[in-house]
Amino acid sequence: MSIIGLKSNVFLAPMAGITDYPFRKVIAQRGLVNLYSEMAAINAISRKNPKTYRIIDVRNEPYPVIVQLVGGNPDLFSEAAKLAADLGAYSLDINMGCPVKKIVANNSGSALMKDLPLASKIIEATVKATPLKVSVKFRKGWDNSSINAVEFAKMCEESGASYVTIHGRTRAQGYSGEADWDIIRQVKKAVKIPVIGNGDVTSPELAKKMLEQTNADGVMIGRGCLGNPWLLGQVHNYLHNGVLPALVPIKELKEALLQQLADMVDFYGKEMAVAISRKYVCWYSKNLRDAKKFREIYTKIYDYSDAIKAIEDYFSKQEESSIL
Ligand SMILES: Cc1cc2nc3c(=O)[nH]c(=O)nc-3n(C[C@H](O)[C@H](O)[C@H](O)COP(=O)(O)O)c2cc1C
Known part of the structure; x- marks a missing residue:
């Protein structure tokens, strides 16, 4: 129906x-x-x-x-x-x-x-x-x-x-x-x-x-x-x-997070987007290595380009593997 x-x-x-x-x-x-x-x-x-x-x-x-x-x-x-x-x-x-x-x-x-x-x-x-x-x-x-x-x-x-x-x-x-x-x-x-x-x-x-x-x-x-x-x-x-999902590569996780951040900038402006992105960074990294350390670093970031760089660095350092 x-x-x-x-x-x-x-x-x-x-x-x-x-x-x-x-x-x-x-x-x-x-x-x-x-x-x-x-x-x-x-x-x-x-x-x-x-x-x-x-x-x-x-x-x-x-x-x-x-x-x-x-x-x-x-x-x-x-x-x-x-x-x-x-x-x-x-x-x-x-x-x-x-x-x-x-x-x-x-x-x-x-x-x-x-x-x-x-x-x-x-x-x-x-x-x-x-x-x-x-x-x-x-x-x-x-x-x-x-x-x-x-x-x-x-x-x-x-x-x-x-x-x-x-x-x-x-x-x-x-x-x-x-x-x-x-x-x-x-x-x-x-x-x-x-x-x-x-x-x-x-x-x-x-x-x-x-x-x-x-x-x-x-x-x-x-x-x-x-x-x-x-x-x-x-x-x-x-x-x-009836199709069970394939695992999602970490690279795609990073791309989803970066896309969401870019759209938040268009919608809310850079400063607010970085602030809102903190909770998403926690969620997107929840099953990854050194997530706690990454979150601590990210919470102290206020600048948009620093935020992108931190996300790029962190996710690129993860093994090229899949989660979710
Ligand atoms: C942070 C948060 C905000 C929510 N805001 C709303 C809301 O605006 N309207 C609503 O009907 N339910 C809201 N809910 C309830 C959810 O729509 C849903 O009913 C609830 O989370 C149970 O589903 P889940 O176990 O899949 O999370 C909210 C839940 C959470 C966790």
Whole structure:
């Protein structure tokens, strides 16, 4: 089944501070997958915050981008949806799973799992605002004593959502413990719209296992892609052609990191790009020799040309071998 006309059933998870244009591009060039924006706060959109505008402006990207909105006010959702549609969104996703205090305190993110009438109004307002399809991403429930993903998914379906994504953890769990895939299976059984399963998938084999266990229509992967922009494409290939991935040569790892850095310069400017690149350097070097030493050196770099030189030097010194 094609999910809202998309060509794959493998999704990059929306991640604030990570799934920006440079990250989407590096992934899109390495496989067929569906891409999300970072979450964009509807309150900031209505205040015309330039940083938030930049998150939802995906007009220059040649592949579909699902733009994720977060907030707690149906009218502002309607406004933000219209703007996101004008700025090139392929479809809209509503964040009803974010556990962060600041978001929850604002009746937003996973707080909406405790207020189904408001969540429903938000979905209806967003669906009505534009011709774009609208999906919802949520969790297992607020905490262990209020697990309501099945009821919540039914509400999403009745309110007009085109598909739902469920992360198998409660709000109280944050990102700790294991994701519960059985709740994904229960949600899938309860609704007719497509269900995407999310949580703890880090390899093509685990993606297949999760789909088999849950009967979900698609799989979403977040943290597994950090330092591994090939993973999602590999998962797609494995699920659809049964092909297990070949190892990725270190040279290609270096090229991916350098490309991402160059795109970050175009997007954020040199100074910010170098600062943001520190976390990527950690992720890209995580399985390599002398990574700790390299990270220590890299954290002290502020200049763009020094950053490139450090990356070139470090990766060239690694044996010509393969990882991942
Ligand atoms: C750094 C970080 C930022 C995240 N930001 C968002 C976000 O903006 N919107 C959202 O719906 N989920 C967000 N998430 C949750 C992920 O989309 C995903 O549900 C979660 O990481 C579980 O999937 P995984 O085990 O494959 O990482 C974030 C997760 C991380 C680690």
